[in-house]
Amino acid sequence: MSEDLRDLVRREFEAAYGTEAAGIWSSPGRANLIGEHTDYNEGFVLPFGIDRRTFAAVGLRDDARIRVGSTFSDEIAEIALAELHPDAVSGWSAYPLGVVWALGRLGHADLQAVPGVDIMLESDVPVGAGLSSSAAIEGAVAFALDELWRLGLDRVELARVGRTAENDFVGAPTGIMDQMASLLGRDDAAVFIDCRTEEARAIDLRLAENDLTILVIDTQVEHQHASGGYRERRASCEAGAAALGVASLRDVTLADLERAREVLDDVTFRRVRHVVTENQRVLDTVAALAEDGPRAIGELLDASHRSMRDDFEISVPELDLAVETAQSSGAIGARMTGGGFGGSAIALVPRGLVSHVQVAVDGAFAEHGYAQPVTFMVTPSEGARRE
Ligand code: GAF
Numbered sequence: 375m376s377e378d379l380r381d382l383v384r385r386e387f388e389a390a391y392g393t394e395a396a397g398i399w400s401s402p403g404r405a406n407l408i409g410e411h412t413d414y415n416e417g418f419v420l421p422f423g424i425d426r427r428t429f430a431a432v433g434l435r436d437d438a439r440i441r442v443g444s445t446f447s448d449e450i451a452e453i454a455l456a457e458l459h460p461d462a463v464s465g466w467s468a469y470p471l472g473v474v475w476a477l478g479r480l481g482h483a484d485l486q487a488v489p490g491v492d493i494m495l496e497s498d499v500p501v502g503a504g505l506s507s508s509a510a511i512e513g514a515v516a517f518a519l520d521e522l523w524r525l526g527l528d529r530v531e532l533a534r535v536g537r538t539a540e541n542d543f544v545g546a547p548t549g550i551m552d553q554m555a556s557l558l559g560r561d562d563a564a565v566f567i568d569c570r571t572e573e574a575r576a577i578d579l580r581l582a583e584n585d586l587t588i589l590v591i592d593t594q595v596e597h598q599h600a601s602g603g604y605r606e607r608r609a610s611c612e613a614g615a616a617a618l619g620v621a622s623l624r625d626v627t628l629a630d631l632e633r634a635r636e637v638l639d640d641v642t643f644r645r646v647r648h649v650v651t652e653n654q655r656v657l658d659t660v661a662a663l664a665e666d667g668p669r670a671i672g673e674l675l676d677a678s679h680r681s682m683r684d685d686f687e688i689s690v691p692e693l694d695l696a697v698e699t700a701q702s703s704g705a706i707g708a709r710m711t712g713g714g715f716g717g718s719a720i721a722l723v724p725r726g727l728v729s730h731v732q733v734a735v736d737g738a739f740a741e742h743g744y745a746q747p748v749t750f751m752v753t754p755s756e757g758a759r760r761e
Contacts, residue, residue, distance in 0.1 A: 379427075379429050379496045379676055379702045380398055380400075380429055380761055381475060381569060382581075382645050383395075383398060383429045383430070383431045383494055383495070383496035383663055383672050384398060384431055386431070386443070386445075386496065387431035387492070387494040388495060388500075389434065390443045390450060390492075391441065391492045391494070391656060392521045392756075393433060393492075394433065395431035395432055395433045395721075396431065396432060396433045396434060396492070396522060397431075397518070397521075397522075397760055397761070398429055398430065398432075398760070398761040399429070399432065399514050399515075399518035399521070399758065399759070399760050400411060400427045400428060400429045400494070400758065400759060400761055401423075401427060401509075401510050401511075401512075401513025401514040401517060401556045401557065401757065401758035401759075402423035402425070402426060402427045402428075402431070402456055402510055402516050402555075402556055402559055402756070402757065402758075403422060403423070403424050403426050403427070403428075403430055403499035403500075403505040403506050403507055403509070403510045403556070403757050404421045404422065404423055404424060404505065404506045404509060404510075404514075404551075404552055404555035404556055404559070404720070405421065405422060405424050405505060405588065405590060405711050405712075405752055406419060406420070406551065406555070406577075406712060406720075407420045407421065407422060407564050407588075407659065407671075407675075407712045407720070408420050408652075408655055408656050408659050408674060408675060408678050408709070409551075409652060409653070409655070409656040410652060410678065410682055410686075410688075410692040410709075410711070410713075410714070411607060411608075411611070411648070411649060411652070411682075411688070411711070411714075412569065412649055412656065413548075413549025413550055413551040413567075413569045413655055414547070414549035414569075414608055414611070415520070415549075415569075415615075415622050415623040415649050415653075415654040416569050416570035416622040416623070416624035416751050417570075417623065417624050417652070417656070418566070418568060418569070418619075418651060418653050418656035418657060419551045419554075419566075419567050419569060419656060420564045420565070420567075420577065420656050420660065421552070421554075421555035421564065421565055421567075422555060422559055422560075422563065422564040422565060422567050422579070422754035422755075423555055423556055423558075423559020423560075423565075423754065423755045423756060423757050424499075424559075424590075424753070424754070424755060425752060425753045425755040426497075426498045426499045426500070426503060426510075426749075426752070427497065427498065427499065427514075427755075428495060428497035428499055428510035428511050428513070428516050428564050429495070429496045429497065429498070429514065429734075429761065430470075430493055430495050430511075430512045430514040430518050430655060431493070431494045431496075432490045432491055432492070432493050432494075432515075432520055433491065433492050433517040434490070434491055435448060435473065435490035435491060435492060436489065437488055437489075437490050437709060438454055438455045438456065438486075438488075438489070438490050439452060439453065439454050439455065439490040440452070440453055440454075440455055440458075440474060440490050440491050440492075440493070440749060441491075441492045441493070441695050442467050442471060442492075442493045442494075442495070443493070443494045443495070443526070444466065444467075444470075444495035444497075444616045445495070445496055445497070446466040446492065446495070446497075446501070447465070447466060447467075451463065451465075451467035451471065452538040453471065453730055455474065455478075455485045455486075455488065455490060456485060456486060457618070458471060458474060458475040458478070458485065459475070459684065460472075460475070460542065460543045460658070463543070465490075466546045467690060468539075468543055469508050469511040469512055469515075469539065470493055470495065470511055470512075471516045471543070472485065472512070472538075472539030472540065472542075473511075473512050473515045473516050473535060473536060473539045473545050474491075474515070474519065474582045475520060475539065475543050476535045476536075476538035476539040476542070476543060477516070477523075477525070477535055478652055479542070479634060480534070480535060480538060482525050482527055482531070482535065483519070483523055483525060484712075487615065488523050489523075491502070491522065492521065493515060493518075494516075494543070495511060495514070495515075497510060497511070499750070500584065500592060500706060502596035502597065502658075502716075503590075503592040503717055503718050503748075504592075504597055504710075504711060504712030504713065504714075504716065504717020504718045505590070505592075505711075505712070505717075505718060506552040506555070506556065508540065508544070508546075508552070509536060509540075509552035509553045509555065509556040511539065512535070512536030512539055512553055512556070513532070513533075513553065513556035513557050513757070513758045514758060515538060516532040516535050516536055516557075516758075517557070517758040517759070517760070520561075520761075523652050525555065529557040529558050529575055529757065529758070530554070530558075530574070531556075532557050532570075532758070533550055533552075533553035533554045533556075533557045533558070534550065534572075535553075536552075536553035536556070536557075537549070537553050537625030544602075547604070547605055547608055548559055548604075548713075549569060550567075551567065551569070554567050554572075554574055555556035555567075555757075556691075556696070556757060556758060557757045557758050558574050558576075558757050559754065559755055559756055560576040560754070560755075560756060560757070561584070561753075561754065561756055562578065562579055562580065562581060562591060562753075563576040563577055563578050563579055563754055564576070564577045564579055564627050564663075564754060566656075566660050567578070569624075570622075570624055577660055577664070578663070579663065579668055579723025579754055580667055581668055581753075581754070582630075584667055584668050584669055585724055585725050585726070586668055586669070586706070586722055586723065586724060586725065587718065587722075587723055587725050587728060587751045587753075588720050588721070588722055588723070588751065588752050588753075588754075589700070589705070589721045589722055589723050589731060589732070589749055589750070589751055589752075590711075590718050590719075590726060590749065590750055590751070590752050591696040591700065591718060591719045591720070591721065591735055591747050591748075591749050592717070592718045592747055592748040592750075593690070593692035593693055593696055593716060593717065593718065593719070593744075593747050594692075594746070594747055594748065595690055595692050595693075595715075595716030595717070596713045596716050596717075597712070597713060597714065597716035597717045601716070603688060603714070603715045604714075604715070607645065607686060607688065610641070610642055610645040611623055611645055611649060612644070613642060614626075614634070614638055614643075614645055614646040615646075616653030617637055617638055617642070618630070618633075618637060618638070618646075619653070620687070621727050623646060623649045623650060624651075624653070626643035626646060627650070628650060628651070628654060628723070630650070631646075631647055632644055634646050634647070635670050635674070636680070637691065644685040644686070644687075644703050645685065647681075647685050648681045648682065648685040648686040649686075651677075651681055651685075652678060653680060655674050655677060655678050655681075659671050659674050659675075659676055662674065668706075668722065669706060671706075671707060671722075672705075672707030672722060672724070673707065674707065675706075675708060675709045675720075675722060676697075676701065676707050676708065676709065678709045679694075679697050679708065679709035679710055679719075680701050681682075681697045682709070682710055682714060683710075686714075688710075688713070689710050689714060690714075690715060690716055691742075691744075692716075692739070692744050692747070693710040693714075693716075693717075693719050695735075695738055695739065695742060695744070696708070696721075696735055696739075696747060697709060697710065697719050697721070698708075698718040699731075699734050699735045699738040700719065700721035700723070700731050700734075700735060701721075702713055702728035702734075703727070703730055703731045703734035703735075704723060704724065704730055704731055705721035705722060705723045705727075705731055706722045706723065706724070707721070707722045708720065708721035708722070720752075728751065731749075732749045735747060736749075737748060
């Protein structure tokens with residue numbers, strides 16, 4: 375499918391702008407193996423890039439304007455580089471334009487001096503499924519502009535650019551996990567990130583060798599990070615850290631939880647407990663993968679889901695049903711992935727049982743009167759690249 379998208383985005387660029395693109399760059403969506411809502415608490419995460427990508431055909435202009443088109447909409451957004459401002463843009467084009475603005479904001483590019491650009495985007499990362507279609511856009515555009523504007527930024531700096539676009543241009547108070555996963559993904563590996571130091575390293579997953587695959591179950595319940603629940607959870611974590619007298623929840627250990635229970639109200643305590651135990655589960659997963667391989671991480675995935683369901687309260691009935699059905703029909707482990715309040719679950723499944731799990735999940739959703747979920751396998755894949 376990716377080969378076709380490359381051709382398609384090239385043709386669409388030519389049709390829209392009447393000239394050839396200088397090149398095509400791409401970046402993947404992500405799934406998170408484990409470590410949820412820990413990134414903005416300076417904790418640990420273990421996501422991976424998936425084999426669904428956003429492709430950006432990009433060309434330089436000889437003026438100081440920027441145009442962005444995509445299959446997300448018929449409309450082509452156009453603005454002068456100097457006029458880019460968070461209030462000047464809304465809708466999907468805020469993601470690519472936010473990256474351009476963030477490059478200026480962070481001092482990496484002088485938006486008064488760089489040449490304008492035309493961008494065309496194509497993607498097979500599903501939107502609203504919790505697989506970070508937004509980080510895939512940000513990664514592809516940032517990677518392309520780094521090369522075309524000769525900025526010389528490394529992948530972590532480009533991830534920070536994506537986060538700045540997301541936080542300060544789009545207005546979603548997210549952490550850095552998704553951008554890091556999209557920029558730093560590796561084939562058959564997850565990316566272990568310490569979100570305090572922003573250091574990352576690849577952790578081999580060896581899925582095929584262990585006859586395993588990861589099944590995504592997209593519940594079709596759409597989620598949003600700019601609004602409501604996500605923002606509230608982040609605020610609760612910050613309130614918990616302040617009440618405990620620490621800079622962030624990264625500084626709270628499992629042993630501190632006893633005192634936390636005395637100091638905090640019940641809801642804040644449970645939010646804190648999720649983050650603290652989830653950080654430990656990420657470390658345990660990394661250790662289990664190295665020592666015993668991917669078949670050893672099932673219980674950690676299951677425990678992570680329970681913690682998100684009961685303590686952090688970011689699951690929805692469709693996600694719980696997807697997880698429970700996957701678990702009872704042969705998955706080694708399963709959990710919701712991403713910010714929550716909808717989106718997707720992932721299940722670690724022996725290859726021979728994939729159709730069995732898919733049929734079971736479809737059946738369970740039908741029985742509950744839920745819309746039919748979309749299930750598909752994902753392969754941990756390489757991060758941003760020039761095609
Ligand atoms: C979303 C955010 F964008 C990430 O930064 C992260 O907080 C995640 O939710 C939850 O782990 O994907």
